[in-house]
Amino acid sequence: MFKPWLAHYPDGIPSEIDVDCHASLVDAMADACSRFADLPALWSMGRSMTYRQLDEASLAFAAWLQHDAGLARGERVALMMPNLMQYPVALLGVLRAGLVVVNVNPLYTPRELEHQLQDSGAAAIVVLENFAAKLEQVVAATRLRAIVTTGVGDLLGFKGPLVNAVVRHVKKLVPAWHLPGAVSFNQALAAGRRRPLSPVTLGHDDLAFLQYTGGTTGVAKGAMLTQGNVLANVLQVSAWLARDLQDGRETVVLPLPMYHVFALMASFVFLRKGAKLVLIANPRDMGDMLKTLQAVPFSGIVGVNTLYRALLDAPGFAKVDLSGLKLAVAGGMAVQHIVAQRWRERAKVPLVEGYGLTEASPVAIANPVDVHEWSGTIGVPIPSTEVVIADDEGRVQPTGSVGEIRLRGPQIMRGYWQRPEETAEVLTADGWLRTGDMGTMDEEGNIRITDRKKDxxxxxxxxxxxxxxxxxxxxxxxxxxxxxxxxxxxxxxxxxxxxxxxxxxxxxxxxxxxxxxxxxxxxxxxxxxxxxxxxxxxxxxxxxxxxxxxxxxxxxxxxxxxx
Missing domain, CATH: 3.30.300.30 (ANL, C-terminal domain)
Structure with a gap:
């Protein structure tokens, strides 16, 4: 098909990515842990974890899941935590054990939590103890066989017990809970370190995530994202952002929760490049977040329009040193003109807006990193991605006409978990994803999103x-x-x-x-x-x-x- 956007790609951006450069997403992450072994991978609450430590801890957790929890390849494991170091450790551990990650929003109501655990058939869960009482309310209605609980300070070294004591007894953020048979995260890691990991050979077609979304209609459903889907999107976004980013030299702030698909993919992108991820556990605590931004020099940040506006409105943001900032990425929702303008004036770098949805792993369209000013468009299709503007019957519309944005590429999901009819509603026989978003495309391939079809x-x-x-x-x-x-x-x-x-x-x-x-x-x-x-x-x-x-x-x- 004709791709007018390729003629306007920035220098050095390939039209296609080579998804076969790694056997799987797990292979790509193992390679990063090896190449950047002695560099810091994660930073949280004043504590760092190197890539070697991340590698060893995730292998230990994978071994515990296989041997102590007794989980078989392909079973689902729910993760219910904010951005703590336990999250990427558990995340990589689940994947390395040949299991499937089910990301869970810790703020879910018991009803929402019960639906997701039942629908996914999750066999195990890792839950921050702050939310364990919520799990207690629904656990009897699930198929959970293994429960791992963790405290905020569990991977913070010598300061961890103090942090946990403050969270539990001073701030009183941990309601009483009772989950018989639950194992602590640190106990699981200790047991796993004594076990050998049974090797698991993974390929692009193996399921990696059930990422729950409301989709275009109806109740929350699990988008089936394979190893190849997510790996492809990591490679696509890496190619798009690579211009100014140096392997092993960047520090990226991640205030968006990793259980959201945008932050999830971004974390893989920057870990693959050997960056240090600064994990923000509670971005709603603006005072604490500003202290982190003032204390840790950073070269990148990932957020959404509301986060950037909140930062700009916060008096303490004036004290944050942005002289080393190279990249500010915005996704998840439309960037407003006034926010983009104010950010450019304050930070001297643009907000690079991307567009996607859970079903696309998630990014499909983006503005170039060297965009000079807000244009109102979401950019052009990223490498190996096709986009058309179509009417309700699927007919491609002329340049400038409003229609539904449809996507095709290696990052598009396999379908919805156990929902073939709803899958058929959004995926065409020839691989196009009906996004449910309305937009236009100009003669250079720039796409302007107007709104959700249903809104x-x-x-x-x-x-x-x-x-x-x-x-x-x-x-x-x-x-x-x-x-x-x-x-x-x-x-x-x-x-x-x-x-x-x-x-x-x-x-x-x-x-x-x-x-x-x-x-x-x-x-x-x-x-x-x-x-x-x-x-x-x-x-x-x-x-x-x-x-x-x-x-x-x-x-x-x-x-x-x-x-």
Missing amino acids: MIVVSGFKVFPNEVEDVLAMHPGVQEAGAVGVPDDRSGEAVKVVVVRHDPELTERELLAHCRQHLTGYKMPRHIEFRDQPLPRTNIGKILRRELRDTPKPAPKAEESA
Whole structure:
């Protein structure tokens, strides 16, 4: 197929990647641990772990899973932790044992946790003790045979017991729990070090992750990501970002949780290059995160729009030394113009926005690392990736026309776990992934995303995309955050409703409408405005939960149309 974007690739970026350079994702990580053995791989709470130590600890955990837990190749292991050093150790250990990782959001409700453990058929789980009481509520309804619990300080050396004591008894962050037969993480590592790992030969087709997502419709389901899927995306993103990054010389801050697919893939990319990953366990604690950023010089950071905005708004961010920063990557949600502009002014490097979704392991489209200014596009397809803009029947649309973004490449998932009908809804017979996102492509292959297909608002037959309205609202200095949704309207079918958290408590509907009128045509104008004092509901990485805005029990007040 014709790929106009290749003619505009930055120098040195290949059109295709060689996924056969490694036998598997596990092989790529083992190679990194060998090449960078004496360099720091992880940093957390003042403690470092070298690649050699990561290699040895993950092998020990893999041996424990095989011999003590008695897990057979292909069984699923759930990981339920924030960004602690235990996470990458357990992650690599599960994969090296020939098992499948099921990443679990620790903030799940018991109902959500029970669904994921039941649906995946997880045979084992590693859980931070802060959330063990939640697991206790549902464990009887699962097929778990092995439970490993860990404390925040378990891999922090001599300071670990003190950290655990503070978390448990001073901050009282560990509710009482009772899980008979549970083994501590450090006990599992000690036992595993006395066991030889039974070699497991893995290939590209072996399942590596059940990464749960809401997908395009329905209940959360597990995207089946193979060793080859994730390895391909690691190689694709590595090729895209390689221009300024030196093997074994970088320090990258990872505030996004590794249980989210974007941070998961990014961690593999930077570990493969021998970088030191600075793990942020709780990015919501902005004061603690700023202390880390002030103490640890870094050359890269991975985040989302809301994180970058929060940093820019934090008074202490002015004290952070950004002179060594080479790369700031943004994904997971749309980057707003005002955030990109402020970041460039403060950091002197752009926010490099990428686009993808869980089903694509996740990255498929990205802006070049040398992008000079925010363009409103998500960039072009990365190496070995095909993209078309299609109508509902799959017909490719002309340049500039709005349609559904469809993707094809080696990073596209195998399908949804035990859901063949839903797999058939999103994967075509010839390998195209229907993303459910609407967008356009220009003559150079640059893609502009408009919005989720299901979030699109139709006002008197005209399409309104919430992202555009939210971006305009974010430009007003009196707005802290805002979300836009469609609500029923007798005259126009749907009308635009916005929910706004004010930065300036004196901001009025009249003032906000006057601002919108400067940037939005009539049918895109908000017809309902609701001000809130509390932050808007968001996902774990910061996406606005528009469904909850739409389902607000009380009716939104009518905006002053004559203002």
